[in-house]
Amino acid sequence: MLRYWTAGESHGQTLIALVDGFPAGVTIDPEPINNELRRRQGGYGRGGRQRIETDQVQVRTGIWKGQSLGSPIVLEVPNRDYKLERLDDLPRPRPGHADLTGSIKHLGGIRPILERSSARETAVRVAAGGLAKQLLSAFNIEVIGYVVELGGEKIAPVAGPIDELRKLRESSIIYSLNPEQDADIKALIDRTRKAGDTLGGVMEVRVEGLPFGLGTHAQWDRKLDGRLAQAVMAVQAIKGVEIGMGFEAARLPGSEVHDPIEFDPAQRDSPNLGFTRPRNNAGGLEGGMTNGQPLVVRAAKKPISTLAKPLGSVNLETKEPQEASYERSDVCAVSAASVIIENVVAFEIAVALVDKFGGDSLREMQARYDLFLQMAREQ
Ligand SMILES: Cc1cc2nc3c(=O)[nH]c(=O)nc-3n(C[C@H](O)[C@H](O)[C@H](O)COP(=O)(O)O)c2cc1C
Numbered sequence: 001m002l003r004y005w006t007a008g009e010s011h012g013q014t015l016i017a018l019v020d021g022f023p024a025g026v027t028i029d030p031e032p033i034n035n036e037l038r039r040r041q042g043g044y045g046r047g048g049r050q051r052i053e054t055d056q057v058q059v060r061t062g063i064w065k066g067q068s069l070g071s072p073i074v075l076e077v078p079n080r081d082y083k084l085e086r087l088d089d090l091p092r093p094r095p096g097h098a099d100l101t102g103s104i105k106h107l108g109g110i111r112p113i114l115e116r117s118s119a120r121e122t123a124v125r126v127a128a129g130g131l132a133k134q135l136l137s138a139f140n141i142e143v144i145g146y147v148v149e150l151g152g153e154k155i156a157p158v159a160g161p162i163d164e165l166r167k168l169r170e171s172s173i174i175y176s177l178n179p180e181q182d183a184d185i186k187a188l189i190d191r192t193r194k195a196g197d198t199l200g201g202v203m204e205v206r207v208e209g210l211p212f213g214l215g216t217h218a219q220w221d222r223k224l225d226g227r228l229a230q231a232v233m234a235v236q237a238i239k240g241v242e243i244g245m246g247f248e249a250a251r252l253p254g255s256e257v258h259d260p261i262e263f264d265p266a267q268r269d270s271p272n273l274g275f276t277r278p279r280n281n282a283g284g285l286e287g288g289m290t291n292g293q294p295l296v297v298r299a300a301k302k303p304i305s306t307l308a309k310p311l312g313s314v315n316l317e318t319k320e321p322q323e324a325s326y327e328r329s330d331v332c333a334v335s336a337a338s339v340i341i342e343n344v345v346a347f348e349i350a351v352a353l354v355d356k357f358g359g360d361s362l363r364e365m366q367a368r369y370d371l372f373l374q375m376a377r378e379q
């Protein structure tokens with residue numbers, strides 16, 4: 001079983017992801033992982049911290065001469081802003097953050113809670129996703145995340161093949177599919193910063209090249225839609241997850257929601273085995289399994305909790321009303337969130353791929369993948 005955990009504080013010495021169950025024989029290059037880390041640090045509206053950090057992955061275990069060994073892999077991203085012992089506690093909890101509840105739950109201060117609840121930890125989730133992507137690319141599976149809405153402004157998608165979308169996104173300051181809208185969105189973020197406020201948004205992830213049958217209909221905790229929802233919802237500040245048409249499907253009749261099934265013999269050799277759909281409202285998942293269509297997951301991110309013009313709070317010592325604490329903060333991290341979500345989705349797809357085709361070695365997985373496609377075609 002492929003899985004990972006993370007450790008590390010926002011201003012501690014380092015961050016670590018321990019990836020267990022990663023197959024042997026996958027060629028691993030740290031540079032694409034560093035590229036994911038760079039993208040996660042970018043986007044317009046981030047705060048002073050990103051000027052301090054230059055995230056670089058250090059592969060500590062599990063890889064030898066550029067190949068995975070089949071043993072646990074430790075990925076490390078050190079913090080430059082390492083100052084844990086110099087930091088004081090925050091006196092006034094920030095509404096929307098983990099401060100109040102965490103300090104009560106752990107019978108302590110706010111600092112130990114914010115150090116671990118901070119989205120700084122997503123650096124190593126992204127590193128784990130960047131590793132998983134190198135397994136996925138051996139199966140021609142590609143994962144791409146982008147921003148579709150920011151601060152209530154819809155960002156018009158640009159339709160096109162996935163590699164064009166990738167190029168477009170790389171050129172955008174908000175990682176949208178429509179860089180022409182960047183100037184407007186930038187102005188919106190500038191206005192929000194001036195007002196001491198913050199913004200959220202909606203991100204989408206698309207996965208192409210998926211075979212039929214990742215996930216299962218047979219047990220609740222292995223259904224891929226459920227797994228994806230947990231992975232995405234567990235990213236800091238995510239408040240909603242939709243698959244395909246999502247909530248809109250509840251408002252329309254079945255005839256407008258479900259995707260008719262067609263067959264195109266010309267596509268018989270592709271992972272969809274020739275089964276095509278004139279639309280993809282299901283977002284590539286039916287019955288908790290991939291159905292040969294592109295997977296589409298969307299997530300809603302709430303605005304950043306720390307406001308330069310703080311909301312009302314209570315001083316935890318005196319219990320007197322006082323503004324929430326403010327040190328520094330992002331104003332908007334929706335672009336970063338699109339990179340994070342892309343990578344946590346990539347990891348879950350890799351988990352499902354290993355579940356279906358076995359996880360000891362890449363060579364065995366590929367042989368079983370090819371055999372499966374052949375058997376499914378012949379059925
Ligand atoms: C990429 C990213 C950057 C974030 N930056 C900040 C920040 O600078 N200040 C802040 O208060 N919250 C920030 N957050 C949100 C908090 O981490 C989040 O609200 C907090 O952990 C509470 O968890 P919850 O919102 O999931 O309930 C960020 C979230 C993400 C995904």
Ligand SMILES: C=C(O[C@@H]1CC(C(=O)O)=C[C@@H](OP(=O)(O)O)[C@H]1O)C(=O)O
Pocket residue numbers: 010047048049050053081117118119120123236327328329330
């Ligand atoms: C450090 C990152 O994000 C941080 C996430 C975060 C939070 O509360 O979630 C608060 C801020 O931390 P700081 O107070 O050190 O500026 C962000 O910068 C990062 O994404 O690399």
